Amino acid sequence: MADTDRKDRAEYEVPLGIVHSALLEPFRTRLFVDDETVVDAEITYDSAHRGIERIMEGMPVQKGLIITERICGICSHIHLWNGTRMVEQGLGIEVPQRAHHIRVIGNELERIHSHLLFLGHAFEILGHETFSMRCFMLREPVQNILFFLSGNRVHYTISVIGGIRPRADIDKEKRRTLLGMLNSLEEGCKNFANRALKDSLIVSRIKEIGYLSKDDAVKYGALGPNLRASGVCEDVRTRVSEYSNFDFDIIVYDGGAVLDRVACRVFEVLESIKIIRQALETLPDEEPMNVDFEIGEMGFSTSYNEAARGEIYDSCALDESGRIKNYINRTPSMSSISAMEVSCIGDHLTDASLIIASCDPCLTCTNRITVVDENKGREYVLGPDEIRSMTRRRRI
Amino acid sequence: MNWPDFVLATIFVPLIAFIVSTWVPGIMRKIQARIQQRIGPPVLMPGFWAVLKFMYKERIKPVSPLPRLFHSIPLIGIVLMFFIILLTNPEWDGVLGLTTLVALAGLIKVEETLYIVMGNLSDNIMSVRMPYPDLVSGSVMKAKVRRNFEKISVTRAFKLITVGSFPLYLGLFVPAVVAGSIGIMSIAKYQGFEIADFTLRGMYEMNPLILTVPGFIGAIAYFAGYLVILNEYPFSIMHTKADVIEGPTMEYASVSRAGYYLMREITMFVMSSVFVTLYFGIPPTLNLAMVPHIILAMILPVLAAIASAFSPVLTFRQVYPLSLGFSALGVIGVIVAIL
Known part of the structure; x- marks a missing residue:
């Protein structure tokens, strides 16, 4: 629809945020509404800039690299792993297979707890407190597993250059306990999936709303489960060598609605459990750490990986003393949120916050793209296309 | 009319309703918590101690064009509810010809309308009253009229009044059709209630309407309407946290919030009490009948707690067909009652 047509149809504007009960993190949504039907939306996210890079x-x-872990409290492991991986690739450091397995286990556990957190939040926005609580109850054992594995519930610091931290290593006893914990987690997740996705009231709320077509998903750069729920079979894990030893399915739904985004994440949890089980069962018997390397000058290196929310990108160079130059970290939420601007058009006002939340936005990850031009004294936010082009040109 | 009994009933029936109603939110929250495998709050916490706590909070001037009227709306709601329970009291039978279902329906309608007044008298700071216009650079739509959450809730309240609560009114009139009278006491007497010789043993000899086919159908319709009147899940779109947060009651703080809590919990009890009077034939009265009345009046809050624990907030996409379905059920109840 042309912009002018939309403008004519919009009766009034409803501003949600920056602080709002439906938003876990600060961002501002302007919904343009005609009799409670959203005709246009505008999302601005620049309220939590921390200048991490x-x-x-x-x-x-x-x-x-430890600071990369502090970018986010939910997907902290993948930030550290991908940053470490980038440096290891750039410097040609060999990493033991055992460390790869444990890093994968950390990433998949993180994916599980991130997806369960998303589901808890989504059901909270839906107003279904019982299911929201149930998601958090399912998530709690995952946090316990992460604590058991790494010693921390958040910010696990598993990866270090050359391998993993010794405290995150998995001995036989730990492996047996972890496998037992996974079995009960899998059963709980299956029961929940069976119950939640067959609840007619819930399905009536999330079916056929927040539609994001395959073309729009690609056009606006939706990533991860948001892209896969729109029918695009894309998962960076298929290109990450550490995952090549594991057999797993890429969950793809072609509905493009909130239901599909929810279902995609629910079944990805089960796939993650499958990967963790394989990683535990085939854990190589060797030292998890290679200390035979030197940090020195490194050219511009990049690494891609699949975080819970989608593709994550890290790049930097090192000077001759091993100090960081031009660190760039691009997270998936940035473009996924932009895609949600389109997908909430045509739906009810109450559904809009659910639709926006259905892309699982993480603002602490994303809010690092405000540009402050000191010379001209102005401040502006870059759009996804500008970010992509500037990233290629290495201007930020 | 027996004047001493009339005066005593006028004072004590609302007082008992008030005391019992402070337990109702706690019972509901406890049930929901148990369903969610939580311990839940102490039973008196949400309905009594929370109200007391709000009374001692700092008083905040609401952003409202008519703050005094805005503050007094919960009080008006409470008084309306007291009137409703008095109209179902046997001692009030025949007073000014008010003790009919028509008067009852009228007062409930006024109670529903209060939310529209509330919302129109409130302008919270979260939307239109920003200190500067938030016109983001590059926006397609600059300078659009911004509507605050309360005004959106008012539209929703209006939609709920016109469509959502329809099953409740059908549920009110099913007993009238069965009993052949719109008099509240006539309906109770039709089911075998006699104020003078009411005993617990005699209660078993009554023929409550809910045990008949039209009565049961009407009770289901009434229950759906009860949820709508209370804005309880799944019909809480008027104050859903996903967008309008608290809706029309957003600006109520301290004493006013306490007043709103009281209004809400008294509504919970009184609407349930009306249900017991009409469908069990036991009105609230100052004798032994009050005990079974209070116990039976807990049925609807308990069912509401269970229903809301298993329901998401429904948008009008679901509310309209659901309301239509329950209304159809109410109409079927009326037809079966006529037959």
């Missing part, structure tokens, strides 16, 4: 500039790489 700037902080990392000039830091020793080992120290700097």
Whole structure:
């Protein structure tokens, strides 16, 4: 629909946020509404800028990488892993297979707890407190497993350059316990999936709303489960060598609605459990850490990986003393949120916040793209296309 | 009319309703918590201690064009509910010809309308009253009229009044059709209630309407309407947290919030009490009948708690067909009653 037509149809504007009970993190949504039907939406997310990439500039790489973990409290492991992986690739450091397995286990556990957190939040927005609570009850054992594995419930710090931290290593006893914990988790997740996706009231709320077509998903750069729920079979894990030893299915739905995004994540949880089980069962018997390397000058290196929310990208260079130059971290929420601007058009106002939340936005990950032009004294936010082009040109 | 009994009933029936109603939210929250495998709050916490707590909070001036009227709406709601329970009291039978279902329906309608007044008298700071216009650079639609959450809730309240609560009114009139009278006491007497010789043993000899086919169908319709009147899940779109947060009651704080809590919990009890009077034939009265009345009046809050624990908030896409379905059920109840 042309912009002018939409403008004519919009009766009034409803601003949600920056602080709002439906939003876990600060972002501002302007919904343009005609009799409670959204005709246009505008999402602005620039309220939690922390300047993490700037902080990392000039830091020793080992120290700097720990900060990548602080980008997010939910997907902290993947930030650290992908940053570490980028440096290892750039410097040609060999990593033991055992460490790869444990890093994969960490990432999949993180995916499970991230998806369950999403489901808990989605049901909370739906107003279904019981299912929301049930999701958090399912998530609690995952947090316990992560604590058991790494010693922390959040910010696990599993990966270090060359391997993993010794405390995150998995001995035989730990492996047996973890497998037992996974069995009960899988049973709980299956029961929940069976119950939630067959509840007619819930399905009536999430079916056929927030439609994001395959073309729009690609056009606006939706990533991860949001892209796969629109019928695009794309998962970075298929291209990440660490995952090549594991057999798993890529969950793809072609409905493009909130129901599909929810279902996609529910079944990805079961796939993640499958991957963890394989990783535990085939864990190589060797040292999990290679200490035979030197940090020195490194050219521009990049690494891609699949976080819970989609593709994550890290890149940087190191100077001759191993200090970070031009660190870039791009997270999936940025473009997925943009896609949600389109997908809430035509739906009820109450559904809009659910639709936006259905892309599982993570603002602490994303809010690092405000540009402050000191010379001209102005501040502006870059769109996804500008970000992509500037990333290619290495201007940020 | 027996004047001493009339005066005593006028004072004590609302007082008992008030005391019992402070337990109702706690019972509901406890049931929901148990369903969610939580311990839940102490039973008196949400309905009594929370109200007391709000009374001692700092008083905040609401953003409202008519703050005094805005503050007094919960009080009006409470008084309306007291009137409703008095109209179902045997001592009030025949007073000014008010003790009919028509008067009852009228007062409930006024109670529903209060939310529209509330919303129109409130302008919270979260939307239109921003200190500067938030016109993001590059926006397609600059300078659109911004509507605050309360005004959106008012539209929703209006839709609920016109469509949502229809099953409740059908549920009110099914007993009238069965009993052949719109008099509340006539309906109770039709089911075998006699104020003078009411005993617990005699209660077993009554013929409550809910045990008949039209009565049962009407009770289901009444229950759906009860959820709508209370804005309880799944019909809580008027104050859903996903967009309008608290809706019309957003600006109520401290004493006013306490007043709103009281209005809500008294509505919970009184509407349930009306149900017991019409469908079990036991009105609220100052004798032994009050005990079974109070116990039976807990049925609807308990069912509401269970229903809301297993329901999401429904949008009008679901509310309209659901309401239509329950209304159809109410009409079937009326038809069966006529037959």
